[in-house]
Amino acid sequence: xxxxxLIRRYFQHPLKPPGVAxxxxxxxxxxxxxxxxxxxVSTDMLVEGRHFLSxxxxxxxGHKALAxxxxxxxxxxxxxxxxxxxxxxxxxxxxxxxxFSSGLLALADVHQCALVGGDTTAxxxxxxxxxxxxxxxxxxxxxxxxxxxxDIYVSGCVGDARxxxxxxxxxxxxxxxxxxxVRQRMERPTPRVALGLALRGVAHAAVDVSDGLLGxxxxxxxxxxxxxxxxxxxxxxxxxxxxxxxxVKPEFVSNFxxxxxDDYELVFTAPPAARAAVAHAAVQSDTPVTRIGHTTAExxxxxxxxxGQVWAGLPASFDHFV
Amino acid sequence: xxxxxLIRRYFQHPLKPPGVAxxxxxxxxxxxxxxxxxxxVSTDMLVEGRHFLSxxxxxxxGHKALAxxxxxxxxxxxxxxxxxxxxxxxxxxxxxxxxFSSGLLALADVHQCALVGGDTTAxxxxxxxxxxxxxxxxxxxxxxxxxxxxDIYVSGCVGDARxxxxxxxxxxxxxxxxxxxVRQRMERPTPRVALGLALRGVAHAAVDVSDGLLGxxxxxxxxxxxxxxxxxxxxxxxxxxxxxxxxVKPEFVSNFxxxxxDDYELVFTAPPAARAAVAHAAVQSDTPVTRIGHTTAExxxxxxxxxGQVWAGLPASFDHFV
Numbered sequence: 001x002x003x004x005x006l007i008r009r010y011f012q013h014p015l016k017p018p019g020v021a022x023x024x025x026x027x028x029x030x031x032x033x034x035x036x037x038x039x040x041v042s043t044d045m046l047v048e049g050r051h052f053l054s055x056x057x058x059x060x061x062g063h064k065a066l067a068x069x070x071x072x073x074x075x076x077x078x079x080x081x082x083x084x085x086x087x088x089x090x091x092x093x094x095x096x097x098x099x100f101s102s103g104l105l106a107l108a109d110v111h112q113c114a115l116v117g118g119d120t121t122a123x124x125x126x127x128x129x130x131x132x133x134x135x136x137x138x139x140x141x142x143x144x145x146x147x148x149x150x151d152i153y154v155s156g157c158v159g160d161a162r163x164x165x166x167x168x169x170x171x172x173x174x175x176x177x178x179x180x181x182v183r184q185r186m187e188r189p190t191p192r193v194a195l196g197l198a199l200r201g202v203a204h205a206a207v208d209v210s211d212g213l214l215g216x217x218x219x220x221x222x223x224x225x226x227x228x229x230x231x232x233x234x235x236x237x238x239x240x241x242x243x244x245x246x247x248v249k250p251e252f253v254s255n256f257x258x259x260x261x262d263d264y265e266l267v268f269t270a271p272p273a274a275r276a277a278v279a280h281a282a283v284q285s286d287t288p289v290t291r292i293g294h295t296t297a298e299x300x301x302x303x304x305x306x307x308g309q310v311w312a313g314l315p316a317s318f319d320h321f322v
Numbered sequence: 323x324x325x326x327x328l329i330r331r332y333f334q335h336p337l338k339p340p341g342v343a344x345x346x347x348x349x350x351x352x353x354x355x356x357x358x359x360x361x362x363v364s365t366d367m368l369v370e371g372r373h374f375l376s377x378x379x380x381x382x383x384g385h386k387a388l389a390x391x392x393x394x395x396x397x398x399x400x401x402x403x404x405x406x407x408x409x410x411x412x413x414x415x416x417x418x419x420x421x422f423s424s425g426l427l428a429l430a431d432v433h434q435c436a437l438v439g440g441d442t443t444a445x446x447x448x449x450x451x452x453x454x455x456x457x458x459x460x461x462x463x464x465x466x467x468x469x470x471x472x473d474i475y476v477s478g479c480v481g482d483a484r485x486x487x488x489x490x491x492x493x494x495x496x497x498x499x500x501x502x503x504v505r506q507r508m509e510r511p512t513p514r515v516a517l518g519l520a521l522r523g524v525a526h527a528a529v530d531v532s533d534g535l536l537g538x539x540x541x542x543x544x545x546x547x548x549x550x551x552x553x554x555x556x557x558x559x560x561x562x563x564x565x566x567x568x569x570v571k572p573e574f575v576s577n578f579x580x581x582x583x584d585d586y587e588l589v590f591t592a593p594p595a596a597r598a599a600v601a602h603a604a605v606q607s608d609t610p611v612t613r614i615g616h617t618t619a620e621x622x623x624x625x626x627x628x629x630g631q632v633w634a635g636l637p638a639s640f641d642h643f644v
Contacts, residue, residue, distance in 0.1 A: 021360050025545070026465050027397040027530055028362035028455070035357060038343050040350035041438065043452060045408035047445030075349040086367035086450045116363065119450075123369030128408045128441075128450035130365060133350070143348050208349055223347070 001092050003120050010101040011085065013108065013115040019081045019134065020114050029116035031082060037134040039081075042072035048125040052187075053168065058096045060187040061127075062103030067191045068210065069131035070111055071264040074196035075208035077141040078133030080113035088123035111193055141199060141206035141268065146224035150204055150269035150295045153278060154235070155192050155287050157242045158213050159253065160185035162260025172252065178244045185242075189264035195289070198281035199268060206268035212259035214301060214314055217267050221301065230293035230303045232258075232311075238290040258303070259315035269295055323414050325442050332423040333407065335430065335437035341403045341456065342436050351438035353404060359456040361403075364394035370447040374509075375490065380418045382509040383449075384425030389513045390532065391453035392433055393586040396518035397530035399463040400455030402435035410445035433515055463521060463528035463590065468546035472526055472591035472617045475600060476557070477514050477609050479564045480535050481575065482507035484582025494574070500566045507564075511586035517611070520603035521590060528590035534581035536623060536636055539589050543623065552615035552625045554580075554633075560612040580625070581637035591617055 001009070007024075016023055022030035033039045046065050048054055056064075066083065073080055085104070089096075108115060113131070164186035166172040167179055174182070192208075199206065205220045214230075221228055235241065235257055245253055270278050275291075282289040303311045323331070329346075338345055344352035355361045368387050370376055378386075388405065395402055407426070411418075430437060435453070486508035488494040489501055496504070514530075521528065527542045536552075543550055557563065557579055567575055592600050594616075604611040625633045 021459070022462070022464065027394040027528075028364040028400060030360040030362055030398075030457070030462055032360050032459070033355060038352040038354050039361060040352055041404075041406060041452075041454070042350040043406040043408045043439055043441050043450070045410055045441045045443055045448075045450060047410050047443055047448075050443060050445050072349040076352075078350060082363075084363060084365040084452055086365045086452075088367055088369050088448060117365055119365050119367045121367055121369055121372060123372050123448060124446040126367075126369075126410060126445065126448045126450075128365070128367060130363075130406055130408075130452035132363070135352070137343070137354070140344070140352055142344065206349075 006092060006097065006120055010097045011115060011118065013105055015109060015112065015114045017081060017112050017114055020116055023114060024117045029082065031132060033134050036137060038137055038140060040073055040076045040078035040133040040135050040140065041130065042069055043128065043130045044068050045126065045128040056187055058099030059103035062100040063107050063188050065127050065129055066104050066107045067189045068264060069129045070113065070191035070193055071208040073131055073133035074192045075141060075206045075266055076133065076135055077139055077196045077200040078135040079197060080111040080193060081132045081134055082114045082116040083129055083131040084116060085118040086128040087118065087120045088126040090122065090125065139200040141196065141203055143205055143207055143220045144223035146205035146220050146226055146269040146295050147271065148226055148295055148297045149272065151272055151275065151291050152217065152228060152230065152267065152269050152293045152295060153289045153291050154213060154240055154267045155195055155265045155289050157240055158209060158263045158265055159245045159256035159260045160242050161262035162256040163245055163248060172248055174247060178247055181244045186262060191264060192266045192287055194285035195266055195281065195287040198285040202274050202277045202281055203268040203270045206266050209263040209265045209267055210261065212261040213267060214258050218301060220269065227296045227299040228293055228301045229296055230301060232303055233306045234292045235290065239288045240290040255315045328414060328442055332419045333437060333440065335427055337431060337434065337436045339403060339434050339436055342438055345436060346439045351404065353454060355456050358459060360459055360462060362395055362398045362400035362455040362457050363452065364391055365450065365452040366391050367448065367450040378509055380421030381425035384422040385429050385510050387449050387451055388426050388429045389511045390586060391451045392435065392513035392515055393511070393530040395453055395455035396514045397463060397528045397588055398457055399461055399518045399522040400457040401519060402433040402515060403454045403456055404436045404438040405451055405453040406438060407440040408450040409440065409442045410448040412444065412447065461522040463518065463525055465527055465529055465542050466545035468527035468542050468548055468591040468617055469593065470548055470617055470619045471594065473594055473597065473613050474539065474550055474552065474589065474591050474615045474617060475611045475613050476535060476562055476589045477517055477587045477611050479562050480531065480585045480587055481567045481578035481582045482564050483584035484578040485567055485570060494570055496569060500569055503566050508584060513586060514588045514609055516607035517588055517603065517609040520607040524596050524599045524603055525590040525592045528588050531585040531587045531589055532583065534583040535589060536580050540623065542591065549618045549621040550615055550623045551618055552623060554625055555628045556614045557612065561610045562612040577637045
């Protein structure tokens with residue numbers, strides 16, 4: 001099977017939302033953002049052995065490859081529009097391609113996000129997705145827009161994907177039901193697109209949690225020239241800690257939640273006056289959110305333990321080159 | 323050196339053309355196309371050992387990685403605006419990164435095309451670029467817009483990059499000066515952006531030559547439901563055949579020129595009434611163009627040799643999975 005037949009068989013995508021003037025099949029796709037909108041663009045690359053295990057199902061991989069990119073759109077408050085896929089693989093494996101494309105395009109359909117172009121080539125397994133979304137000019141949830149005294153929130157649950165990774169690494173042991181649940185969280189993250197849209201005009205700043213809650217929050221703080229006071233209890237005693245995560249030793253719960261990585265939740269800031277609006281956005285998007293602290297003029301992150309003491313050090317985020 | 327320091331050191335790009343509302347550093351870049359314009363989007367992935375040799379200089383590689391993407395914009399008649407880069411590499415090699423980024427950003431500066439985001443990760447050497455350009459709604463040079471009786475043209479020179487590849491493969495031998503010249507053509511292709519812009523409103527359809535002249539022309543013909551009569555002499559006796567290519571045996575000259583691949587020239591169609599306008603576009607963009615035949619209602623490609631006979635078969639294009 002040649003390159004063009006491969007594309008025709010697995011990556012034809014009939015979805016053509018308004019805004020996609022010309023889909024795939026030409027040198028370029030042509031996008032026509034709605035007047036007054038900004039086009040939000042993000043790229044993520046997934047490498048075998050680094051971002052996913054060779055044992056993961058191709059269908060889950062297709063889901064995750066797009067989900068991590070949609071998560072970036074969510075963190076800007078952008079509505080998904082289209083994406084491109086570049087795929088390098090050792091050989092044409094039809095079973096793999098059928099699973100991968102079904103997981104990929106199913107999530108694309110959920111978010112009405114059209115596959116408009118790409119590239120397929122031979123090489124080590126590697127996939128690169130570039131996603132496009134739309135957001136009104138002045139409503140983008142930028143990192144540099146947090147204000148001093150803002151509440152800091154995190155969506156959904158954090159730490160589960162890291163627990164799954166540690167089970168794979170053999171440093172943690174869990175029962176079968178817990179393993180299945182945390183594996184789902186690692187392999188099939190839910191991009192918080194609906195929450196991002198609901199937070200337009202409510203949140204000041206947002207970022208998605210890929211490397212770890214503290215590390216990604218620091219991106220907001222650095223860009224906004226702020227620090228943060230956080231409270232370990234607020235996170236530990238909230239819905240952000242799943243029953244699965246609670247089943248491991250407390251020191252790991254805290255570490256995985258604050259710095260686990262691969263969560264694809266949103267961490268965002270909003271003024272205290274907007275607490276009701278944040279709660280409304282959470283309900284509207286059917287996504288729980290947890291307040292974990294507030295921003296400060298003093299730089300740096302301070303996490304306060306239940307005894308009132310500030311942690312002496314912070315757990316490190318994931319860095320792809322360390 | 324961590325991921326963020328790596329980005330700061332090698333991939334900060336001060337260029338911010340109008341249309342780039344927010345550059346890199348956030349979850350997404352924000353692009354604001356000029357009202358009435360379409361955003362043209364294309365993705366290409368380059369894999370070591372497949373699209374480039376491990377012996378190529380990193381500076382040339384940075385150039386080529388962006389050039390092949392700009393070539394897709396050129397083939398749509400689009401003006402470059404911005405691009406994203408996803409880079410996977412085995413380890414942080416500062417000398418390699420310095421060379422790669424200098425070649426990449428130098429070409430970006432020439433075309434006022436801003437690096438607005440990306441991803442860096444550990445893994446086999448692989449680079450994926452997604453490029454964005456602008457083109458007025460009704461002036462995009464689409465593949466499906468060729469008309470019966472259109473002249474068919476190719477820009478610049480074809481076949482040199484294939485000759486270079488065959489020298490590397492050991493099937494061709496050339497003198498040192500020829501090798502240097504064709505190696506440049508293989509490693510540092512010139513995207514025909516200026517020609518693409520000059521052909522807006524002049525050409526009917528265009529495509530860039532990456533897999534081979536005949537194979538890529540076939541994309542126009544298939545999309546436009548047309549065939550073509552081509553003349554070997556028109557190509558062989560033109561500026562499209564470089565003195566370097568003429569130094570090899572005639573059967574190879576013809577094969578490399580018609581089906582060599584990796585040329586990054588434009589093949590396009592225009593009505594006979596537009597010959598003066600095509601000549602003007604060529605002068606305006608300082609890019610030679612050669613007329614090589616015309617489109618026909620009868621499907622298929624027929625190449626006529628100097629003795630008037632139609633070739634019995636066509637040389638095959640490059641397919642990444644064959």
